[in-house]
Amino acid sequence: TLLNKFIGNVEKNEEFVLSTTIQHVIGVRNGSDDKTILAGAVTDSMILSIFSPDEKTSKSGSKSLCDLIEENEIFGHSLMTTGFIQKVQHAFTNNQQSSSSSQTESTTPYHVKCGLLDIIHKLAATVDDLQPISILIPILIVLKTNEDKNIKKKSENIFIFLNSKGINAPSSESTKENDEKIQYLEEQNRIKDEETRRKDEQLQKELIEKSKETKRAEEAEEKVRIAEERARLAEERTRQADIQLRAAQDHVLLVAKQTTKPSQIPASLNSALQKMNVPQGDKGRVQGSSFVHSNERCNSTITMDPIINEGVARFEVVFNEHDGEKFSLIFKFGNCYCFASLQIE
Incomplete structure (x- = not known):
């Protein structure tokens, strides 16, 4: 019949619903x-x-x-x-x-x-x-x-x-079939339990890994904090050292000013004329208040008079036309020597 055409496929659509409903009404009324x-x-x-x-x-x-x-x-x-x-x-x-x-x-x-x-x-x-x-x-x-x-x-x-x-x-012949169904259900339960166990293990692993990551992040933050603190302390030490250095420099300048006042320098020394002593054999020559070096490439060592045994004296030297060359000054104080090296630019 026409109804069987829509019912036969056993697919739940509008035609199936209407056909089964009509068939049901017919069955109840005439059955x-x-x-x-x-x-x-x-x-x-x-x-x-x-x-x-x-x-x-x-x-x-x-x-x-x-x-x-x-x-x-x-x-x-x-x-x-x-x-x-x-x-x-x-x-x-x-x-x-x-x-x-x-x-x-x-x-x-x-x-x-x-x-x-x-x-x-x-x-x-x-x-x-x-x-x-x-x-x-x-x-x-x-x-x-x-x-x-x-x-x-x-x-x-x-x-x-x-x-x-x-x-x-x-205890009929269907016992075997029921046993198989029971076995299947038990297997399904076992599979579900195993799946649940795996999910729990996976969740536990994720929690442990997350805990490790959190710990690593905290350790990294602590290392950064320690490094920043060390840098701050180093900067503070540098700043304090700069302050102490400036204070020492200011103190040296102050002492220098106090010890080099013109009134404390003997006028005889300020106006004293130095005499240059040239070693025998040196080809350089003294010309007025200047020492003229020979054209030969050699070192010259000269001394200056007078010898100052006490007080404070100012000593000035001018080097002309010696760009790029080095000179040395030696001062003797008692049994001590003070050495200074100069390079003319």
């Missing part, structure tokens, strides 16, 4: 009068709402279905016998990829799992025949070890209640 089947027609849409990715819609569907189970036992009986338990089983094991299909089922949202466990608990507390729920016992055993406290508590409550009623896991 069986059996109350269990009719109750299933009512709960089907609620079950679809529970599996909604929208948490608010899912919780609303879960609450409505729990209320129906409590109001009329026919709805609980219908859910137990028309495939709802299998849908719950599928919801908790749908992470596996089918070996006969290339399609991969999506992971059941957390709020859907919580809503389904609430409905199973309501069924266990309301319905007389609890044997159909036994196929969920292997799943409940795994969920009891779940790290989420809410799911763990809900699973434990259902498991304890079923155990008190003598409901155990089925």
Whole structure:
């Protein structure tokens, strides 16, 4: 039929929604009068709402279905016998990829799992025949070890209640399949635990590295601070040394001024005429108050008279036309000699 054309692809689009709705109306109006089947027609849409990715819609569907189970036992009986338990089983094991299909089922949202466990608990507390729920016992055993406290508590409550009623896991041919599902779920939990452990280790490493970087930065700042302090102290020492040097220079100038006043220098010495003594053999000559060096390249050593034994005297020497040449002056004070080297520029 035309409706099957839109329904057959099982793709949730506008045509699929309208086609399934029309098909549902036709089925309810023209179908069986059996109350269990009719109750299933009512709960089907609620079950679809529970599996909604929208948490608010899912919780609303879960609450409505729990209320129906409590109001009329026919709805609980219908859910137990028309495939709802299998849908719950599928919801908790749908992470596996089918070996006969290339399609991969999506992971059941957390709020859907919580809503389904609430409905199973309501069924266990309301319905007389609890044997159909036994196929969920292997799943409940795994969920009891779940790290989420809410799911763990809900699973434990259902498991304890079923155990008190003598409901155990089925010993049919499906045991192997259930064992495989349990093994898969345990493996999934192990993978999640391993992933969590790796993330914790990575976070710990990052924290340690960040701590090391912070320590290195603090040590670098401390080194900079120490270097700046040393530079400041060195600058301060230099400044103090400059101050002391200037003070010493000022003191020397002051002493020099006080000891070289004209009144303290004997007038006889100020006006005394020096006599130059040329060693024998030197080819230079004395001309008035000047000593004229010979044209030969040689050193000349001359002495000056008179000899001054006391007081203060001023001695001046003028060198003409000797640019770039060096001269030495030697002064004798008692048994001590003072040597001065001059270069004419």
